Amino acid sequence: MSSQRDVLLLVGSAKRPRSTSESLGSYLCERLGERGFETETLLIHRALKSDQGREELLAAADHAGVIVLAFPLYVDSLPYLVIKAMEVIAKHRRAGGEREKQRLLAIVNCGFPEARQNDTALAICRQFAREVGLEWAGGLALGGGEAIGGQALPKVKGMARNVIKSLDLAAAALAEGKPVPQEAAGAMAKPITPGWIYALLGGIGWKRQAKKHGAQKKLRDRPYHQS
Numbered sequence: 001m002s003s004q005r006d007v008l009l010l011v012g013s014a015k016r017p018r019s020t021s022e023s024l025g026s027y028l029c030e031r032l033g034e035r036g037f038e039t040e041t042l043l044i045h046r047a048l049k050s051d052q053g054r055e056e057l058l059a060a061a062d063h064a065g066v067i068v069l070a071f072p073l074y075v076d077s078l079p080y081l082v083i084k085a086m087e088v089i090a091k092h093r094r095a096g097g098e099r100e101k102q103r104l105l106a107i108v109n110c111g112f113p114e115a116r117q118n119d120t121a122l123a124i125c126r127q128f129a130r131e132v133g134l135e136w137a138g139g140l141a142l143g144g145g146e147a148i149g150g151q152a153l154p155k156v157k158g159m160a161r162n163v164i165k166s167l168d169l170a171a172a173a174l175a176e177g178k179p180v181p182q183e184a185a186g187a188m189a190k191p192i193t194p195g196w197i198y199a200l201l202g203g204i205g206w207k208r209q210a211k212k213h214g215a216q217k218k219l220r221d222r223p224y225h226q227s
């Protein structure tokens with residue numbers, strides 16, 4: 001039986017010690033905690049390591065009134081372990097009987113600066129919710145997630161201003177049993193850094209890495225190009 005006041009945060013990044021996915025999900029859970037919700041966090045990569053972990057994940061997912069799935073974008077889609085967790089949950093729910101209302105919110109962050117890179121991943125999450133009988137509470141997409149780099153959002157300060165605004169709005173809506181408003185999705189999608197700064201810093205980082213690997217003269221190579 002699920003409890004509407006219980007929130008399960010499923011973190012889909014295996015990055016240690018902390019990921020941006022965890023920063024975003026934890027901030028939201030803290031705000032829900034302030035509103036009287038009980039919150040629990042599970043790291044998907046750990047949970048899926050053992051049968052016991054898998055059972056714990058399924059029990060927590062059965063119990064939670066709100067499931068928050070926070071993960072990074074991998075190759076325009078979901079990381080393998082997040083897909084695996086979805087498959088495990090779907091199989092379990094198909095075998096089960098009556099269920100009370102449970103809601104799913106997805107938060108995805110990606111490396112490229114445009115939040116819309118995450119559109120397909122959010123559509124997959126929405127379809128997952130539909131297929132397993134979870135109510136879709138909405139999706140939040142963040143571009144340039146590396147700028148947060150797993151830090152606690154209040155520490156990131158100015159740069160995370162819109163991210164914080166988005167999650168505050170999302171927490172308020174979820175607490176009232178509503179889906180996250182469009183305003184929250186819009187605030188999350190606002191670029192963390194202007195595109196030209198991203199390109200500048202990305203270029204510097206790219207050249208540094210090339211130098212480290214002795215490949216600075218090979219950056220324009222096209223080994224698979226066919227003339």
Ligand SMILES: Cc1cc2nc3c(=O)[nH]c(=O)nc-3n(C[C@H](O)[C@H](O)[C@H](O)COP(=O)(O)O)c2cc1C
Nearest residue numbers: 013019020021072073074075076110111112145146
């Ligand atoms: C295997 C892999 C694939 C990735 N694919 C994409 C991608 O398709 N588009 C993108 O914008 N970022 C991509 N990224 C970047 C991550 O989404 C980005 O670094 C994100 O901020 C990591 O979040 P986390 O700290 O929660 O793990 C990829 C990263 C990895 C490791």
